[in-house]
Amino acid sequence: MKPTSEQQQEPTTSYPKATTIGTPSPRATTIGSAARTAGRSYLQATKGETATMETYPGDPHAHPELAVCAISATGAIKRKRESIIGKTAVCWLSSNSHESEPHHVVNALNEQLRISRHEIKVVKHYPEQYLVFFTDSRAFQRAVNHHGVRSRGRTFNFEPWTECRHAVEKQLEFRVWLRIEGLPAHAWSEEVAGKIIGQHCAIHYVERHSRRQDRTRTYDLWAWSSNPSKIPKIILLTITDPDRELASGDDVELFHDPPRGYKGAFDYKLHIHLDVVEDLSFFGGRGGGNGHNRKPSREFLWNYGMSDYLGERRSNQQHDKLRRARLPPSPR
Known part of the structure; x- marks a missing residue:
């Protein structure tokens, strides 16, 4: 798929800059003070601003502090949730001691509550110490x-696992x-599209x-x-070059070859055209929510091969033939 290693050009990567910590060392001297101001302008030094320095790949000081990813719980996530709700618990020790293993939880439930070992799967978890899967909802309720549950000097506490645990509820105001x-033809799938738009959309x-x-011409969603x-x-x-696959029963497993050089890949430039925006605050008679310049729906103009810049479509302006002559369907 890719040229041989002799033909490949060595990639050039520029790493982000990190900032030095502005707190001076306790053993700083006049010479040390001059060293601390190195790399900073006079204005930066007088303001106490930090200087930039070169970083290495993986330097924690260069990592972004926060990124956003949105996904829909439709499909496999929904089915997984339904299969574990009412049969999964979090578990922790009252002493917050980590001197325990999953089999200690299994033993405690078996000895104290007569729950069969075959009805329980215990895995290490965080921030609670364990996640416990029960095959029977009645055993889950007993726990x-x-x-x-006290056993051999340890006290294990259990609470139901829910999707709300360690989560903050929010509402998405737009569709x-x-x-x-x-989007290349071989990557034409909902899974890929979801990753492409996942920073701010589900x-x-x-x-x-x-x-x-x-x-x-476009992947529309x-x-x-x-x-x-x-x-x-x-x-x-x-999109990276594919890894080797091995047939394993009904499944296909990846064979993890150790790296022997750079990983080949192709970059594809995708234009994300925003065609319609629906303001969901207008549904149910709520009337626009907070903020100015809001209305139930906006349609936008755009051109193939170009970043969006034309703005909102007026009633007398034509657009792509695929555009619907009516308002988009109501959210469902």
């Missing part, structure tokens, strides 16, 4: 209803119609013509969004 231009559904690959203004106009999609 979470018991106030502390958008996105049209992804430039897929609602993919248009039928895109699911069937009947039209490949509806998505939930917290802020349409943060949806990037261009995404650089990197």
